[in-house]
Amino acid sequence: MTPTYYLLLSALLFTIGAVGVLVRRNAIVVFMCIELMLNAVNLSLVTFSRINGSLDGQIMAFFVMVVAAAEVVVGLAIIMSIFRTRRTASVDDSNLLKY
């Protein structure tokens, strides 16, 4: 297996995630798409680590996971509280902070 396939998969996953963030309205789905993008990046980090024969990329991937876990905690809490007050999880409905 050449590492190129992993990179292609990573790019594909990142694109799916990015498109999902841009087109979906449900906050939970958007959130999952962000996770997808993060993990796509993790995949490419690990791949490059493998290509270069050093562990730096893998350590970096662990950091990303830790940050992602923390982000999930905070993000879900925010989504929960928005849902409780507005009875909706649509990101387009939470648009009060504007000009």
Next chain:
Amino acid sequence: MTGTINLAGTLADGAQQATGVANLAWLLLVLPAAGAAVLLIGGRRTDKWGHLLGSATVIGAFVYGLVLFFDTTALGADDRTRDLHLFDWISVNSLSVDLGLRLDPLSLTFVLLITGVGSLIHIYSIGYMSDDRDRRRFFAYLNLFVSAMLLLVLGNSFVTLYFGWEGVGLASYLLIGWYQGKDFAATAAKKAFLMNRVGDVGLALAIFLMFKHMGSTSYDVVFAEIGNQSTGVVVAIGILLLLGACGKSGQFPLQAWLPDAMAGPTPVSALIHAATMVTAGVYLIARSSPLYSLAQAEDARFVVMIIGAITLLIGCVIGCAYDDFKKVLAYSTVSQIGYMILAVGLGPAGYALGILHLLTHGFFKAGLFLGAGSVMHGMNDEGDIRRLGGLAKKMPITFITWTLGYLALIGFPFLSGYFSKDAIISAAFSAGGGRGWVFGGIALFGAGLTAFYMTRLLILVFLGKPRWEKLKSEDGRAYHPHESGPTMTIPMIILSIGSVAAGAILSGMLPGWLEPSVGELAEVHGPLSHTAVSILTVGISAIGAAIAFAVFGRREQPVTRPQRVSWPVRAARADLYGNHLNEALFARPGVWLTRFLVFVDNRGVDGVVNGIAAGLGGSSGRLRRLQTGFVRSYALSMLGGSILVIAALLMVRFA
């Protein structure tokens, strides 16, 4: 002193340090200043005794002045110039000004005049202002004036003089505008202040020039160094000092404020606008005698003489046409100061004569003004001489004292004016050549006109039939003329004694006494002997008085001023168009310039500023719309931005 020799001889020698009783000379300034401070800060609480305190401080200063005077006369002539260093006042880089006092015959002469006449007028004001509920504040301002005037004459540097100069300007402004509720008084005060500023700019520029070229403004240094300066600098300083003198002394072309200044109470007119402040210009030129005596200053001196001659003529001519008691006296003051300026313009031959006339004038003009005040006090403040008349019997003391002042002014033989004015006329004839004949002729003609308008005043106010009997004053009261109380008549009597005797006493002693300050009185011999000039002057004055009697004394005068008059009278009534000239030359172009600048400011400067602000406001209003509040649009822009950045990086790396 190094190497410079000037015409005034001993003058530029550094003054000696004051000792003994002279060490207390600061009392002269502090006493009236403290009086003013107490009265102004104390407010209404001091109403009951304010006038007494105000008079006491000035009388105290006068007594100390006398002590100082006798202390100085006990010294030899060479030791009479003394300096009293008070404190370092300004010390910035190479500019250092000490606040110090110069005690010399010239300044002491002025101290005695200011505090002496000042004391009399303070006492007079107690009676004159007794009806005014703000009498205390009036005395505070008078004290302020006396203090500033003393600083003016006592300072030992031009900056100190300037400080006092501005102080008297302020006091004059406050007192001219005393009846501030009345429009004409407020306007007159502003006019006086503004026209004085014009002159002050000249004085300030002269001081700047001194500092630039001589590095100091103290009398010692300036007078020691002035001889080494180029002719241009000397003439420039001389003419700028003259401009300052013109402003303060009501000389042409800045004479128009002085008659308007009569809007103030009469004691103010007597003290500030006749006896003391307006003579500050003469003091300034006499004090700067080492400068004006230089051969390089010939041109500046000539300008001084021209200004004096023009002014004395203008004052006389306008004085003939006015119907306001005090304004005629004011124009008389203008013309008499013209005589003094003419005298000091003559150089070493005239400094002492100018000061002599200043002193005698201080006596008789103050007396004349106090007499006018007494008349107005008894006549419901009526100042229109056509509505007076026949007051000699009702106010005998005022009449007699006024007449003595009048005789002194027109130069009646052996009264004050005879000694001082004739000497000036005689010296003017001696100015040399055609110049002497012109200036002498003008001065002589002025003496005749003076006799004419003063006699006219005398006839219309005190003699003839009482024209006021059938009239009522502006506020609807009938006139009940009465003699004023003793606080007013006693100062008038003292001043009239001065008017009679001052000339005879001073004319012999003063030139010698002033020698350490203004140099020796140069003996000059003109085409006419002094006796001949005296006879001529007395003769011409007599002719002037006789014409006045013929015109005004023999038939009854109308109560309103005649409207159909010849053009000279019309011109004189319009101040010889002095105001029109000022307005056309300075005021109107000034207004135009102001309007233009306002336009440029509103449309140009403000336009640019407002335009930039409006442009920024409008564009940010539009940019603001980018913040839609939709999270996904933000995400899109972040993605777009990231792609751009990455694309740019790749371009840089691979392209």
